[in-house]
Amino acid sequence: MSILPPDMDEAGFAAFLSDLRGTVGGDWVWSSDADMFPYRDAFSPVWNTSEEIQASSAVAPADVAQVQQVVRIAKRHRVPLHPISTGKNFGYGGASPNVQGSAVLDLKRLDRVIEVNEERNYCLVEPGVSYFDLYRHIQERGLKVMIDCPDPGWGSPVGNALDRGVGYTMPQFRDHFGAHCGMEVVLPDGELMRTGMGAMPGADSWQEYPYGFGPDPSGLFAQGNFGVVTKMGFRLMPQPEYYRTGLIRVPRRRDLVKLVNHVNYLSDSGMVSEVRFASPLAALLGNPEFAALATKMGGPSDAEMDAAASTAGLHSWAIDLQFLGPRAATAAQWDYARDRILSDIPGAEALDGDHFALPATERQLENDTQPYPTAIRRKGALGIPSLGIWEIVRDDGHVGFFPVLPRDGEAVFEMQRVLGDAQRQFPLPPYFSAVTAPLFWHSNTFQMVFAPSIRRDDPEHNAMVHRAMKHMVAVAAEHGWGDYRAAPIYQDDVAATYSFNGGSLRKFLEAMKDAVDPDGIIAPGRGGVWPARFREGARA
Amino acid sequence: MLLDTRFGRLQPNAVSHVPVLRFSGDVTGVWYDELDTRWRRKGFVLGGITGADALFVLETLANDRGRRVVSRTPLDLPRVKDVEAVRWIIAPHHPSVSA
Numbered sequence: 083m084s085i086l087p088p089d090m091d092e093a094g095f096a097a098f099l100s101d102l103r104g105t106v107g108g109d110w111v112w113s114s115d116a117d118m119f120p121y122r123d124a125f126s127p128v129w130n131t132s133e134e135i136q137a138s139s140a141v142a143p144a145d146v147a148q149v150q151q152v153v154r155i156a157k158r159h160r161v162p163l164h165p166i167s168t169g170k171n172f173g174y175g176g177a178s179p180n181v182q183g184s185a186v187l188d189l190k191r192l193d194r195v196i197e198v199n200e201e202r203n204y205c206l207v208e209p210g211v212s213y214f215d216l217y218r219h220i221q222e223r224g225l226k227v228m229i230d231c232p233d234p235g236w237g238s239p240v241g242n243a244l245d246r247g248v249g250y251t252m253p254q255f256r257d258h259f260g261a262h263c264g265m266e267v268v269l270p271d272g273e274l275m276r277t278g279m280g281a282m283p284g285a286d287s288w289q290e291y292p293y294g295f296g297p298d299p300s301g302l303f304a305q306g307n308f309g310v311v312t313k314m315g316f317r318l319m320p321q322p323e324y325y326r327t328g329l330i331r332v333p334r335r336r337d338l339v340k341l342v343n344h345v346n347y348l349s350d351s352g353m354v355s356e357v358r359f360a361s362p363l364a365a366l367l368g369n370p371e372f373a374a375l376a377t378k379m380g381g382p383s384d385a386e387m388d389a390a391a392s393t394a395g396l397h398s399w400a401i402d403l404q405f406l407g408p409r410a411a412t413a414a415q416w417d418y419a420r421d422r423i424l425s426d427i428p429g430a431e432a433l434d435g436d437h438f439a440l441p442a443t444e445r446q447l448e449n450d451t452q453p454y455p456t457a458i459r460r461k462g463a464l465g466i467p468s469l470g471i472w473e474i475v476r477d478d479g480h481v482g483f484f485p486v487l488p489r490d491g492e493a494v495f496e497m498q499r500v501l502g503d504a505q506r507q508f509p510l511p512p513y514f515s516a517v518t519a520p521l522f523w524h525s526n527t528f529q530m531v532f533a534p535s536i537r538r539d540d541p542e543h544n545a546m547v548h549r550a551m552k553h554m555v556a557v558a559a560e561h562g563w564g565d566y567r568a569a570p571i572y573q574d575d576v577a578a579t580y581s582f583n584g585g586s587l588r589k590f591l592e593a594m595k596d597a598v599d600p601d602g603i604i605a606p607g608r609g610g611v612w613p614a615r616f617r618e619g620a621r622a
Numbered sequence: 623m624l625l626d627t628r629f630g631r632l633q634p635n636a637v638s639h640v641p642v643l644r645f646s647g648d649v650t651g652v653w654y655d656e657l658d659t660r661w662r663r664k665g666f667v668l669g670g671i672t673g674a675d676a677l678f679v680l681e682t683l684a685n686d687r688g689r690r691v692v693s694r695t696p697l698d699l700p701r702v703k704d705v706e707a708v709r710w711i712i713a714p715h716h717p718s719v720s721a
């Protein structure tokens with residue numbers, strides 16, 4: 083037993099564990115190296131270095147009453163708790179905490195699907211319910227609702243939403259925190275609270291009206307450290323009748339500006355599901371001459387890129403469109419999208435894609451009948467959990483920086499140039515080049531991805547990746563591009579970039595943290611928010 | 623026993639009556655259709671020859687159900703897309719699932 087909670091000796095730690103065992107039972111408290119191994123960050127770039135932050139212990143309560151007792155015990159012993167739901171936050175720190183020696187509060191045993199309502203289209207779940215569990219529950223009962231599922235499907239609606247994770251269907255569902263409606267929270271003193279209509283005894287609209295009355299604190303629990311969420315409601319899409327796809331390609335580099343505006347219109351009007359942007363020119367990156375052009379310092383000119391496209395006989399940009407709804411409506415929406423874009427962008431062309439009634443067959447889910455190359459993974463697009471995405475994991479995992487980018491073609495070009503130049507000093511594959519397309523995961527904004535792999539047996543490589551992450555976060559911030567989510571080891575760097583007016587946002591959050599959780603019992607440091615007890619050490 | 627067909631048509635070389643489930647890299651089907659239910663019950667020792675990547679996924683899922691990899695041997699087979707083949711055994715560990 084080598085890791086102790088902060089400000090605690092062996093005897094104090096033993097007393098803490100003994101109190102936990104007395105509450106949840108000896109089988110559900112862990113502190114040995116072997117038991118704690120799965121709570122380390124398997125994708126850590128600082129694995130086995132002095133910067134790696136590890137928990138001292140873990141506890142898995144069986145129900146909400148036990149969660150309250152665990153929080154009270156932790157408060158009595160002044161031990162920080164790091165709550166996790168399914169603990170699969172790979173790429174963003176796994177199950178590892180912000181403070182060395184914290185106790186992981188593992189909520190996997192709170193695994194009830196409390197309600198799925200197919201007339202009013204919502205669900206209410208506990209934190210240990212995975213996307214697979216929820217999907218199975220719906221399938222086994224033949225309920226006519228569709229979930230929006232991130233990759234991989236072993237995560238949980240609660241854990242994913244609380245880290246503001248994203249999925250792949252309609253805009254109002256794929257921002258998972260945005261799609262939540264009502265939560266129950268154990269506060270840092272062990273008190274139980276419900277938000278929205280859940281605060282009104284007898285209300286039957288908890289999963290329909292998120293706000294209730296007065297200030298709504300639910301945002302404090304996402305990427306936050308103000309409580310332990312023990313129930314959460316989510317809006318669900320009624321099972322759509324039909325799925326349709328179509329591809330639109332545009333010839334010139336600068337056509338992206340108009341294309342983005344059209345996609346914004348279609349998406350904000352509720353006509354399309356997730357839109358995949360791509361550049362067919364990315365296929366040329368294996369050619370050293372083209373790769374040099376696409377990653378040229380300061381970026382290539384439009385004319386250079388258009389000449390390369392024309393020589394290769396390729397389009398500059400493409401969008402994969404997906405429509406969900408009644409068959410006739412999806413046909414009308416595709417017709418509309420095609421006419422709208424083709425009549426505005428000279429040389430644009432459209433290809434009809436697969437379309438079929440839902441639920442899809444296995445063959446349709448394999449997505450091997452699409453008449454054009456596509457990056458869309460059908461299972462995700464149709465709310466079916468899968469682990470297949472693991473095929474993209476390289477080496478021993480990766481860290482992720484996903485800067486938020488305005489939904490604007492010019493901004494896309496600027497990020498390609500600025501971050502492309504910024505990453506040149508690191509020997510990494512080009513995450514940003516003149517053919518890098520924006521990701522449209524969150525409902526109303528774009529992102530790009532910087533996700534270098536790590537290697538357990540190569541500390542020098544990992545140290546380079548670690549430096550690169552910090553550098554990219556800093557350069558992006560100089561241009562107003564902030565990360566949307568980060569592993570504990572990067573949360574302070576990222577939080578520091580949200581610095582308007584001397585960091586007034588962070589000061590406000592920390593004033594609240596000091597008021598409700600002065601000892602830092604709930605996830606101190608999460609989201610860059612430190613209670614007074616740890617603040618000085620953390621900022622030293 | 624689980625066999626990952628990316629490494630060819632492997633044969634379980636021990637006892638021939640052990641049921642064999644085959645998959646190619648992605649464990650979703652075998653886990654969702656078979657293992658998720660079996661791993662919620664007590665007992666059930668599972669062996670396999672799979673890619674190290676598939677083993678990481680299975681190990682993570684097994685850990686959720688109180689199980690651990692108790693034996694792990696890298697195999698001298700050609701790597702497939704840089705993935706090494708591993709022979710392993712996953713067995714119950716936590717009292718809630720120990721037979």
Ligand SMILES: Cc1cc2nc3c(=O)[nH]c(=O)nc-3n(C[C@H](O)[C@H](O)[C@H](O)COP(=O)(O)OP(=O)(O)OC[C@H]3O[C@@H](n4cnc5c(N)ncnc54)[C@H](O)[C@@H]3O)c2cc1C
Nearest residue numbers: 166167168169170171232233237238241242247248310311
């Ligand atoms: C190949 C690959 C693909 C991925 N694709 C996606 C994707 O498409 N979309 C996506 O969003 N992510 C993706 N991820 C990242 C990650 O795997 C998922 O977001 C995953 O769902 C997060 O883990 P989880 O759901 O188990 O949440 P958890 O790990 O349980 O929770 C995440 C964090 O939220 C907080 N938290 C959790 N539960 C509580 C609670 N009850 N109370 C208070 N705080 C809590 C904790 O700080 C915790 O660390 C991907 C990762 C990989 C490796």
